[in-house]
Amino acid sequence: MPDAAPKAALCVRNLRKAYKDVVAVDGLELEVRWGECFGLLGPNGAGKTTTIEICEGLTVADSGDVEVLGMRWNADAKELRQRLGIQLQETQLSEKLTVVETVRLFRSFFRRGPAAAEVIALVQLGEKGKSRVGSLSGGQKQRLALACALVGDPDFLFLDEPTTGLDPQARRQLWELIEQFKLAGRTILMTTHYMDEAERLCDRVAIMDHGKAIAAGTPRELIASIAAEQMVEFSAGGAAQALDVAALGRIEGVREVRAENGSVRMQVTELHQAVPALLDELDRQGVPLTELRTHSASLEDVFVILTGRHLRDE
Amino acid sequence: MSSTRWADYPLAQLTLVRFREFWREPEAIFWVFVFPILLAAGLGLAFRNRPPEVIGIAAVTPELARPLRQEKLLDVEQLSAPAAEEALRTGKVALLVAPSPGGAVVYRYDDTNPEGRTVRMLADRAIQRAAGRADPVPSSDRLMREPGSRYIDFLIPGLLGMNLMGSAMWGLGFAIVDARRKKLMKRLISTPMPRHDYLLSFVLARLLLLVVEVGALLGFGVWVFQVPVRGSMLDLVVLCVLGSLAFSALGLLVASRAQTIEAASGLMNTVMMPMWIVSGVFFSAQRFPGALQPAIRALPLTALIDALRAHMLQGAGLAQVAPQLGVLGVWLVVSFTLALKLFRWR
Numbered sequence: 001m002p003d004a005a006p007k008a009a010l011c012v013r014n015l016r017k018a019y020k021d022v023v024a025v026d027g028l029e030l031e032v033r034w035g036e037c038f039g040l041l042g043p044n045g046a047g048k049t050t051t052i053e054i055c056e057g058l059t060v061a062d063s064g065d066v067e068v069l070g071m072r073w074n075a076d077a078k079e080l081r082q083r084l085g086i087q088l089q090e091t092q093l094s095e096k097l098t099v100v101e102t103v104r105l106f107r108s109f110f111r112r113g114p115a116a117a118e119v120i121a122l123v124q125l126g127e128k129g130k131s132r133v134g135s136l137s138g139g140q141k142q143r144l145a146l147a148c149a150l151v152g153d154p155d156f157l158f159l160d161e162p163t164t165g166l167d168p169q170a171r172r173q174l175w176e177l178i179e180q181f182k183l184a185g186r187t188i189l190m191t192t193h194y195m196d197e198a199e200r201l202c203d204r205v206a207i208m209d210h211g212k213a214i215a216a217g218t219p220r221e222l223i224a225s226i227a228a229e230q231m232v233e234f235s236a237g238g239a240a241q242a243l244d245v246a247a248l249g250r251i252e253g254v255r256e257v258r259a260e261n262g263s264v265r266m267q268v269t270e271l272h273q274a275v276p277a278l279l280d281e282l283d284r285q286g287v288p289l290t291e292l293r294t295h296s297a298s299l300e301d302v303f304v305i306l307t308g309r310h311l312r313d314e
Numbered sequence: 315m316s317s318t319r320w321a322d323y324p325l326a327q328l329t330l331v332r333f334r335e336f337w338r339e340p341e342a343i344f345w346v347f348v349f350p351i352l353l354a355a356g357l358g359l360a361f362r363n364r365p366p367e368v369i370g371i372a373a374v375t376p377e378l379a380r381p382l383r384q385e386k387l388l389d390v391e392q393l394s395a396p397a398a399e400e401a402l403r404t405g406k407v408a409l410l411v412a413p414s415p416g417g418a419v420v421y422r423y424d425d426t427n428p429e430g431r432t433v434r435m436l437a438d439r440a441i442q443r444a445a446g447r448a449d450p451v452p453s454s455d456r457l458m459r460e461p462g463s464r465y466i467d468f469l470i471p472g473l474l475g476m477n478l479m480g481s482a483m484w485g486l487g488f489a490i491v492d493a494r495r496k497k498l499m500k501r502l503i504s505t506p507m508p509r510h511d512y513l514l515s516f517v518l519a520r521l522l523l524l525v526v527e528v529g530a531l532l533g534f535g536v537w538v539f540q541v542p543v544r545g546s547m548l549d550l551v552v553l554c555v556l557g558s559l560a561f562s563a564l565g566l567l568v569a570s571r572a573q574t575i576e577a578a579s580g581l582m583n584t585v586m587m588p589m590w591i592v593s594g595v596f597f598s599a600q601r602f603p604g605a606l607q608p609a610i611r612a613l614p615l616t617a618l619i620d621a622l623r624a625h626m627l628q629g630a631g632l633a634q635v636a637p638q639l640g641v642l643g644v645w646l647v648v649s650f651t652l653a654l655k656l657f658r659w660r
Contacts, residue, residue, distance in 0.1 A: 056504055057504075058500060058503070058504055058660070078506065081504070081505060081506035082506050084504075086501075086504040086505070088497060088500060088501050088504065090497055091496070091497045091498060091500070091501040092496035092497065092498060093498065093501075094331065094335060094498065096334060096335050096338040096339065097331060097334055097335070101330075101331070101334065104327060105327045105328070105330075105331055106505060107322075108322055108323060108324045108326070108327040109324050109505040109506050109507040110505070110506060111506075148501075152505070152506075
């Protein structure tokens with residue numbers, strides 16, 4: 001923790017970055033408070049990785065201002081490198097080294113930090129210390145990558161898609177490790193396109209699309225902002241005539257109806273009234289119901305409502 | 315962590331990584347240590363100096379065969395005329411000796427074949443001497459078969475130079491491009507790692523491996539083939555280190571931008587292949603036309619091999635190979651400067 005603490009751990013103002021043919025970040029504003037876990041959410045290509053790499057000092061922005069831990073990359077790069085823990089997407093650590101050798105290598109770069117064995121135990125790789133990196137499972141590799149990020153005892157941890165490609169058990173294991181780090185009062189900025197991950201780990205999130213933050217707040221605030229507690233989805237197959245979508249919108253408690261590829265999504269405030277009314281309406285229209293699902297509104301629904309697209313659409 | 319052991323410094327850790335990656339790659343060990351020795355052994359065997367060859371000839375009569383048998387370098391067979399004809403035609407014998415009317419002798423052989431011409435002189439000398447000719451000038455032979463003038467003596471410095479080039483360029487180029495491709499380099503520069511330590515670790519590891527690498531090939535040559543090393547050991551170390559540094563810099567230059575192993579391999583081969591051919595590894599670079607010689611001598615491998623040969627075979631000191639040292643120095647400085655300018659850390 002710094003002595004004269006600036007008001008935010010990370011402050012991003014009007015950030016822009018364009019590559020040859022695409023604008024990756026387009027006037028982004030962000031603020032990450034001390035000790036919070038902040039999530040950048042969005043589909044692939046939203047500009048999340050470019051943003052986090054600019055904050056990590058690995059990519060130079062075209063314009064805008066980035067202040068990390070009260071410092072700036074052009075002036076304080078050396079000091080910043082000592083105090084940040086960074087995990088990149090798709091780094092392949094050397095397969096021929098062992099776990100201990102890899103962590104010792106990274107430990108040697110930092111002035112201070114726990115001993116290699118301590119970090120290895122923390123990420124639960126104690127029994128794998130002498131194993132070659134090449135023999136580790138995906139989840140173990142990801143935990144080793146986390147160990148390499150933690151080895152300098154960082155004040156601020158950057159995680160870029162930390163659980164992408166892992167099986168559910170390995171993901172939960174990694175989440176627990178990140179929660180431990182949070183409990184120690186450290187600041188985290190992470191990117192993800194898993195909404196459940198963001199809802200579980202992040203104190204606040206920003207939803208990114210086309211290089212802009214289109215919404216920001218706590219997961220609860222964002223879900224409340226769409227003013228719908230429940231989502232109803234159904235499919236109507238083999239109907240003699242087309243479904244009259246407009247009629248569905250007139251049902252009491254239904255806020256918005258969206259039909260896409262043969263299935264219909266509705267935002268609903270009063271589920272116990274809306275569902276019977278929906279069934280009556282479909283009966284009246286003579287449309288047979290083939291599937292019906294309801295769930296509490298999630299960040300995924302927020303994204304769909306704000307952009308009209310699903311997070312994992314290509 | 316107040317007391318820092320040597321092993322806790324980034325440079326020590328990075329150099330250890332280089333070693334570990336090298337030793338844990340069996341193929342690398344083979345190509346760097348075993349292959350040059352196998353090559354030297356194979357070529358040394360193929361081009362070993364044999365005892366003077368005994369050449370077969372055919373004589374048609376016993377009267378002719380007898381004096382010819384006095385000559386040790388001839389293997390004389392007495393055959394009937396048709397059989398002798400057949401043996402000459404099929405190359406079993408290089409010369410046919412037959413009597414001709416009036417006590418004369420006829421030699422039949424192919425005069426475009428050097429062996430045929432040699433054997434004709436030997437046979438004629440034996441017959442003339444047996445018939446009573448005395449040589450007016452007495453002569454004797456003193457044979458020279460000493461180490462230093464054989465093919466293996468020429469070959470070992472060539473292989474040494476080729477090996478220094480290959481291991482320096484591959485050792486640096488491959489590892490750097492591989493780290494860049496795997497985003498490992500990007501991960502490393504996201505830490506406070508000093509970047510010069512990263513590059514320096516390659517040079518340090520290279521110089522330490524050099525001892526083993528040069529020692530193995532040179533030791534083999536000296537022990538098995540008695541290849542001479544006439545210059546001083548210190549000069550040899552200077553030559554090998556300078557050569558290795560020059561090729562390391564060239565390797566760094568080749569690897570400074572390449573993003574894939576394929577691109578790097580292509581570039582490496584483009585740079586190294588011409589030198590394998592023209593720089594005098596297996597045969598003298600003097601065989602190429604005179605107009606090309608200045609260009610060939612400006613190549614780093616030619617400079618290194620010429621200097622190594624002068625040192626090992628003629629006992630030349632550093633002052634005598636100053637032009638070659640200069641060529642290597644220029645390659646080192648120019649490649650390294652360019653490489654640092656072009657180098658891409660991600």
